[in-house]
Amino acid sequence: MSHALAEKSTKVKLVDTTRCVGCRSCQVSCKQWNNLRAEKTELPRPGLGLQNPATLSSNTFVVVTYHEIPDEKAPGGLRYISSKRQCMHCDEPACASACPVTALQKTSEGAVVYTGSKCLGCRYCMWACPFGVPTAQWDSLAPEIRKCTWCYDRTEQPAPLERNGQKLTDEERRRFQAAQAVPSCVKQCPANALSFGDRDAMLAEARGRIAKHPDKYVNHIYGEKEAGGTATLYLAAVPFEKLGFPNVGFESYPARSVPALSAVPIAVLGVGAALGGTYALHQRRTAVARSEGIRKEVPPPKDHHPEFAPAPSRFWTPTNIVLAALVALAGVSFVLRFALGLGGSTHLSNTWAWGLWIALDVVWIAIAAGAFATAGIIYVFKRDDLYSIGRSAVLMGLLSYSFVAATLVADLGLPWHFYQLALQAPKHSAMFEVAWCVALYVTILLFEFLPVPLERLGLTRWTELWKKWAPVYVVVAVTLFVWLMSRNPIYTGAAFVLFGFMAYAFRPRPGQASVPIMLAIAAVTLSTMHQSSLGSLFLLMPDKLAAAWWSPILPVYFFLSAVAAGLALVILVQMWQAKAYRRELPMKQLASLGKLAFFALLVYEAVRLGDLAFRGRLGAAFIGPKAPLFFAEIVVLGLLPLVMLAFARVRESPTLLGTASFLTLGGVVMNRLNAVLFAMDLKGPLPQNDPSSYFPSFVEWAITIGLVAAAVFLFNLGVRYLPVLPKEETGHGS
Numbered sequence: 001m002s003h004a005l006a007e008k009s010t011k012v013k014l015v016d017t018t019r020c021v022g023c024r025s026c027q028v029s030c031k032q033w034n035n036l037r038a039e040k041t042e043l044p045r046p047g048l049g050l051q052n053p054a055t056l057s058s059n060t061f062v063v064v065t066y067h068e069i070p071d072e073k074a075p076g077g078l079r080y081i082s083s084k085r086q087c088m089h090c091d092e093p094a095c096a097s098a099c100p101v102t103a104l105q106k107t108s109e110g111a112v113v114y115t116g117s118k119c120l121g122c123r124y125c126m127w128a129c130p131f132g133v134p135t136a137q138w139d140s141l142a143p144e145i146r147k148c149t150w151c152y153d154r155t156e157q158p159a160p161l162e163r164n165g166q167k168l169t170d171e172e173r174r175r176f177q178a179a180q181a182v183p184s185c186v187k188q189c190p191a192n193a194l195s196f197g198d199r200d201a202m203l204a205e206a207r208g209r210i211a212k213h214p215d216k217y218v219n220h221i222y223g224e225k226e227a228g229g230t231a232t233l234y235l236a237a238v239p240f241e242k243l244g245f246p247n248v249g250f251e252s253y254p255a256r257s258v259p260a261l262s263a264v265p266i267a268v269l270g271v272g273a274a275l276g277g278t279y280a281l282h283q284r285r286t287a288v289a290r291s292e293g294i295r296k297e298v299p300p301p302k303d304h305h306p307e308f309a310p311a312p313s314r315f316w317t318p319t320n321i322v323l324a325a326l327v328a329l330a331g332v333s334f335v336l337r338f339a340l341g342l343g344g345s346t347h348l349s350n351t352w353a354w355g356l357w358i359a360l361d362v363v364w365i366a367i368a369a370g371a372f373a374t375a376g377i378i379y380v381f382k383r384d385d386l387y388s389i390g391r392s393a394v395l396m397g398l399l400s401y402s403f404v405a406a407t408l409v410a411d412l413g414l415p416w417h418f419y420q421l422a423l424q425a426p427k428h429s430a431m432f433e434v435a436w437c438v439a440l441y442v443t444i445l446l447f448e449f450l451p452v453p454l455e456r457l458g459l460t461r462w463t464e465l466w467k468k469w470a471p472v473y474v475v476v477a478v479t480l481f482v483w484l485m486s487r488n489p490i491y492t493g494a495a496f497v498l499f500g501f502m503a504y505a506f507r508p509r510p511g512q513a514s515v516p517i518m519l520a521i522a523a524v525t526l527s528t529m530h531q532s533s534l535g536s537l538f539l540l541m542p543d544k545l546a547a548a549w550w551s552p553i554l555p556v557y558f559f560l561s562a563v564a565a566g567l568a569l570v571i572l573v574q575m576w577q578a579k580a581y582r583r584e585l586p587m588k589q590l591a592s593l594g595k596l597a598f599f600a601l602l603v604y605e606a607v608r609l610g611d612l613a614f615r616g617r618l619g620a621a622f623i624g625p626k627a628p629l630f631f632a633e634i635v636v637l638g639l640l641p642l643v644m645l646a647f648a649r650v651r652e653s654p655t656l657l658g659t660a661s662f663l664t665l666g667g668v669v670m671n672r673l674n675a676v677l678f679a680m681d682l683k684g685p686l687p688q689n690d691p692s693s694y695f696p697s698f699v700e701w702a703i704t705i706g707l708v709a710a711a712v713f714l715f716n717l718g719v720r721y722l723p724v725l726p727k728e729e730t731g732h733g734s
Helices: 003-007 024-036 096-100 124-128 170-180 183-188 199-212 253-264 262-295 317-344 354-365 370-380 384-411 432-448 451-457 462-487 488-503 518-540 554-580 587-614 627-645 654-678 698-721
Strands: 011-016 061-070 078-085 105-107 112-114 193-196 232-237
Touching: 003 193, 011 462, 024 061, 024 183, 078 354, 096 105, 096 124, 096 253, 096 518, 124 518, 170 183, 183 253, 193 199, 193 518, 199 232, 199 262, 232 462, 253 262, 253 432, 253 518, 262 462, 262 488, 262 518, 317 698, 354 384, 354 518, 354 554, 354 654, 370 384, 370 432, 370 518, 370 554, 384 432, 384 587, 384 698, 432 451, 432 518, 451 462, 451 698, 488 518, 518 554, 554 654, 587 627, 587 654, 627 654
Parallel strands: 011 232
Antiparallel strands: 011 193, 061 078, 105 112
């Protein structure tokens, strides 16, 4: 439980299920006070008994569940128990920890409140909540998140100073507070099943009832420790699992993600310093080797910086016509998405708050990692022999990340509130970190690619300005990121000093060629942060993501697998370019990338399997209904390409290298799809007894396929009209 909140003795609600008569007056009073629409009455479902409606929704904040419990001592051999269920108002709420714009916040009084004017509609809170409480307004064109408000407008109202012209005494004002400043459900309950007061007093009351009637109650106050403690406490005559209460453990859910997110500012400094040190070491070695070569009259090493040129060819090929048609279909589907609303255009629901679009984003960001991987390899580790593949890798990354943003526009319920990301300061939100990191990384990619169009247009003066100001922008961008993630002037100052020093130390000397090393360092640093923080998103979901995929080191998983996938995609793109534009296949370079992909995949698989073995879950991963998914991902699409890439003859064969790269890419794609879709065990909204299924709608498929087509279409356009590929006399297009 949060010690800070406990010290303030927050208000809590005590629900005694042994006193509840199932009258549902709490449901009615909740709807009246919050002005909620009525639900359409449903036919009784198996196992629900008299319960109606079945679950929480945007129009139902309270549900009274109905249970028939076998009991030989009860009349007829059955005990009938009703239980009021609503938001638990956790002491350390996962929903508030997830929210990137503080639309959900825990108040010092105990309530978890929601502010719709801040909300982006990302729905991360819906999957983060272990109790399935937040729901969305799927029938609205501007869907907000809805949940129990704790009647915060009632509980925090001050007692009047006078009534009918007569000044009230302190005792009268106290009685008013006790009688009126309570949630409407507590005020309405005729059976005295609900109590409201200071946490310490309510816990003492609950323990007193258990001690006085040990035969009436189980010795368990649900909510006292569950999920780190909640502001809704329960008493019951039977074990709570018989009433459908989830076993969420005693650790708060944010405690699983806070350590990873707290480490981000320090990691930025550490990764940046390590990259700068590595580059400086390579520079020193190069300088020493050059001086020794001069003394020994050794010829200088071969220059691996080729001349780049457009690859002109007929543009409106059948392939590009199909791609353009898919892009047009996506454009129409975008219009339908906003005309019909999120609920009317998708098959998302209170069970499946995330679907195909989030899966696409998580996959796309992973496989686009080739942009930062190649930048680091070429510039930081001085692999000049791979220089010729850098431009196409950066273009691929720039387009990929740009269309990730387009996908988010479609997926967010309230995308026009994006500016709240600049106004709010959540403490430990993985979504906030990913949003800012990706946004800044896109600008880094844009700076990396900018010399290509400048070269095409012959804007030499602008190129010189780019060389001068790009390092300055890196210092500003990284410093801003550290400030946003920490709000700590010490970390922020350290980032400014470190990256400012590197920008000064690595500036080109007179007569030296300009190397965009600061852009490369920023690309690797920011990518390391957001690739890993994508894994942090799922740290709040240990109850939903299958054990073979959930791990406390998910951020490490996501980063390592992205490096392997990114290198594999770069290899495949190079092969596709050679075939599409009838160019010579750079097998020596691709074999080198294959070797690097082998080591990246080896580290990922070793960490993944080692972690499962260390936690005693490796054997269980091959058992159960999700075992085929795990086997296919790890063995077929993981260990098999790992073995293939281990052999030089495989890496030197275009067919075998392409096959191994395709399998590697497929394994990481499957890992992300499993994390978002296939390995999820979703129970739906509270009381989590009526989950819905999910299959993407036509609009979801059309936008997804169209955005991928747009990226490929624009990549083709860039290659044809910009100097992206090395100049090749024999290349005459297809």
